[in-house]
Amino acid sequence: MISNGELIQLVSPQGKKYIRKLDIQSELHTHDGKIAFKDIIDLEFGDSINTHLGVPYVVLKPTLYEIIKSIDRRTQIIYPKDIGYILLRLGIGPGTQVVEAGCGSGGLTTALAYMVGDNGRVYAFDRREDFVNLCKNNLKKVGLDVRVSFFLKDIESGFDVKDMDTGFLDVREPWNYIDQFASAVKNGSEVGFLVPTANQVIKLIKALEKGPYVDIDVVEILLRRYKAVAERFRPDDRMVAHTGFLIFARVKM
Ligand SMILES: C[S@@+](CC[C@H](N)C(=O)[O-])C[C@H]1O[C@@H](n2cnc3c(N)ncnc32)[C@H](O)[C@@H]1O
Secondary structure, eight states: OOOTTOEEEEEOTTOOEEEEEOOTTOEEEETTEEEEGGGTTTOOTTOEEEOTTSOEEEEEOOOHHHHHHTSOOSSOOOOHHHHHHHHHHHTOOTTOEEEEEOOTTSHHHHHHHHHHTTTOEEEEEESOHHHHHHHHHHHHHTTOGGGEEEEEOOGGGOOSOOSBSEEEEOOSOGGGGHHHHHHHBOTTOEEEEEESSHHHHHHHHHHHHTTTEEEEEEEOOOOOOEEOOGGGOEEOSOOOOOOOEEEEEEEOO
16 A cells, blocks of 8 residues: 555656655645545555546556656756666665765766665765755655765865765766765775766866776667557657767776
């Protein structure tokens, strides 16, 4: 049974999705009518609930993919296709201590906080107060803010953490902070970066080559969607052709 405080997703007959933390005191207002959250408490995931106008909405447990896609964004966020690979490459799992900058809207922060579990921690930095607050609010909405320490800080002056298991930088000029970054993580850690342009990749490689980084690896993830229609199965006409380059390296002091 669904309990108070759980994260739920309500899906309209037209496929519109609403992700909310279940609070029995509140209700969802849609163009199909209102749904009182107290009426969801006794349901199971997969059940339907009618709005006060009689329109059925399905109640589902949102996946991490759906949670990330639903966040309120005012910066470019890292796409789920890239996040999935980042999590594997950095070895993020229960108990991981991870540092990241800039946290921006919190796309990556959400995934990191979800994966590190109750015994891990995310240390999220951004130099803009509006983005730290946005990130915090996005994480709070889905109950993951308790696993994150937020820092309003320009990483030019260093990270306030040490001995992290790993870290990720999604900032415009990562080559300016690679010494500060290396000091925040354990020696031997695998760390990552995302930059959108090839010029930035080249600048970053030149900086990483000066150390203390080894095993530099650059990848790009392409995701092609297909029309799931049995009679004329084929690729979608359009695709998001480029999001960013992912750069990974080992810190070696
Ligand atoms: C593209 S956004 C990050 C998006 C985020 N990774 C996500 O998935 O939602 C880049 C962020 O880096 C921050 N930033 C850029 N340079 C920074 C620096 N030197 N110190 C701290 N934050 C920085 C910006 O303020 C911005 O919020």
